[in-house]
Amino acid sequence: MSSSTKVDLDGNPIKAMTICMIGAGGFIGSHLCEKLLSTTSHTILAVDVYNDKIKHLLEPESLPWNGRIQFHRINIKHDSRLEGLIKMADLTINLAAICTPADYNTRPLDTIYSNFIDALPVVKYCSENNKRLIHFSTCEIYGKTIGSFLPKDHPLRQDPEFFILKEDVSPCIFGPIEKQRWSYACAKQLIERLIYAEGAENGLEFTIVRPFNWIGPRMDFIPGVDGPSEGVPRVLACFSNNLLRGEPLKLVDGGESQRTFIYIKDAIEAVMLMIENPARANGQIFNVGNPNNEVTVKQLAEMMTEVYSKVSGEPSLESPTIDVSSKEFYGEGYDDSDKRIPDMTIINKQLGWNPKTSLWDLLESTLTYQHTTYAEAVKQAIAKPTSS
Numbered sequence: 001m002s003s004s005t006k007v008d009l010d011g012n013p014i015k016a017m018t019i020c021m022i023g024a025g026g027f028i029g030s031h032l033c034e035k036l037l038s039t040t041s042h043t044i045l046a047v048d049v050y051n052d053k054i055k056h057l058l059e060p061e062s063l064p065w066n067g068r069i070q071f072h073r074i075n076i077k078h079d080s081r082l083e084g085l086i087k088m089a090d091l092t093i094n095l096a097a098i099c100t101p102a103d104y105n106t107r108p109l110d111t112i113y114s115n116f117i118d119a120l121p122v123v124k125y126c127s128e129n130n131k132r133l134i135h136f137s138t139c140e141i142y143g144k145t146i147g148s149f150l151p152k153d154h155p156l157r158q159d160p161e162f163f164i165l166k167e168d169v170s171p172c173i174f175g176p177i178e179k180q181r182w183s184y185a186c187a188k189q190l191i192e193r194l195i196y197a198e199g200a201e202n203g204l205e206f207t208i209v210r211p212f213n214w215i216g217p218r219m220d221f222i223p224g225v226d227g228p229s230e231g232v233p234r235v236l237a238c239f240s241n242n243l244l245r246g247e248p249l250k251l252v253d254g255g256e257s258q259r260t261f262i263y264i265k266d267a268i269e270a271v272m273l274m275i276e277n278p279a280r281a282n283g284q285i286f287n288v289g290n291p292n293n294e295v296t297v298k299q300l301a302e303m304m305t306e307v308y309s310k311v312s313g314e315p316s317l318e319s320p321t322i323d324v325s326s327k328e329f330y331g332e333g334y335d336d337s338d339k340r341i342p343d344m345t346i347i348n349k350q351l352g353w354n355p356k357t358s359l360w361d362l363l364e365s366t367l368t369y370q371h372t373t374y375a376e377a378v379k380q381a382i383a384k385p386t387s388s
């Protein structure tokens, strides 16, 4: 073995593999492609309906990884080429999904089809062709915490048993059917159960990833600049948009919900370990988050306001936030997860992985990117007279 051969966590050489990455053109996919191309010799068959976020990896042809990434513009809902690509690959990673909460209650059918029905052939082709699958699920699978059903001042609310989310222990607690917010979590839950059953009954080699609010550059879109004016992206892009436009940040139902945010680059390290350590990752469900970065949404808004003022040099508003009801912001049928702290025992034991970046540091690099990428375009969009 040459001294430069990369080895896995057990000291075995890592062989170059072909990876079919579905949803490669999205936020997580673009970072994963970047990392795979710049630090490994694996080849990527990148599948998506869009490629704007990976254009810099596809062109020009003089790039050092030329030939190791091929883009296939395929809608997995209806394209017979998908099975061929999965057959060509050693590993399939499925990231494709509708995964913005504004869609869950307003487009529940599209949400359920995207997260369950459209993922079915991917699971089937992997199982039938004995191909390994890494499937992206979500922390939303846990729904609400057990503690959220206790009175606000109940002492057990402080007991970690009542709020820490553990892959092999915690229940999935969703609201009633008329709260269509849970259409996404429920579809993701059922596809997880199906994958698990394929593993148990047919020997499918799988890993399920439950991301806990991964954030960073290239997440979603800025409405009216590189996405629809009326579109509602996830919170990082909503708040970035408000800051870029000099508007108050909107706190849904007072911004009391809590989240743990993790820097995309830390999270990608965890996925790389899964890819290159199949013996440790197969058959596992992994939480991937940063339990040390917990804030309420209100605290996130305050921190983003402070960081943005620092990186842009622009003073913050006197009243930087404004309250808005969830019905007004998301429409009928919205509901929310109260708190999301990942238990890290399993990923720590199997892969020895831990997140590194503090919330302040990740916001500083992300908001620097947002300012550099969008400030000028937002100024122009504001200056443009709107057609009546």
Ligand SMILES: NC(=O)c1ccc[n+]([C@@H]2O[C@H](COP(=O)([O-])OP(=O)(O)OC[C@H]3O[C@@H](n4cnc5c(N)ncnc54)[C@H](O)[C@@H]3O)[C@@H](O)[C@H]2O)c1
Residues within 6 Å of the ligand: 022, 023, 024, 025, 026, 027, 028, 029, 047, 048, 049, 050, 074, 075, 076, 077, 094, 095, 096, 097, 098, 099, 114, 118, 136, 137, 138, 139, 140, 210, 211, 212, 213, 214, 215, 220
């Ligand atoms: N970002 C997070 O914090 C987070 C949290 C929980 C779960 N996840 C899961 O991780 C995965 C990726 O999330 P993301 O944040 O990168 O989202 P994203 O929306 O940026 O990426 C999803 C990609 O899938 C593509 N896609 C969707 N439907 C498709 C289809 N029918 N055919 C081909 N391509 C299709 C989209 O065009 C998009 O590029 C999703 O499954 C999501 O549910 C992400």
Ligand SMILES: O=c1ccn([C@@H]2O[C@H](COP(=O)(O)OP(=O)(O)O[C@H]3OC[C@](O)(CO)[C@H]3O)[C@@H](O)[C@H]2O)c(=O)[nH]1
Residues within 6 Å of the ligand: 099, 100, 101, 138, 139, 140, 184, 211, 212, 213, 233, 234, 235, 236, 238, 239, 250, 251, 252, 253, 255, 257, 259, 297, 336, 337
């Ligand atoms: O302008 C805004 C936008 C949102 N909020 C509130 O922030 C909380 C987080 O919202 P968001 O990041 O958009 O989404 P969620 O965390 O609720 O759900 C995601 O988690 C993982 C994933 O599966 C994929 O990313 C997705 O479902 C929330 O409480 C909003 O109400 C706000 O106050 N103002």
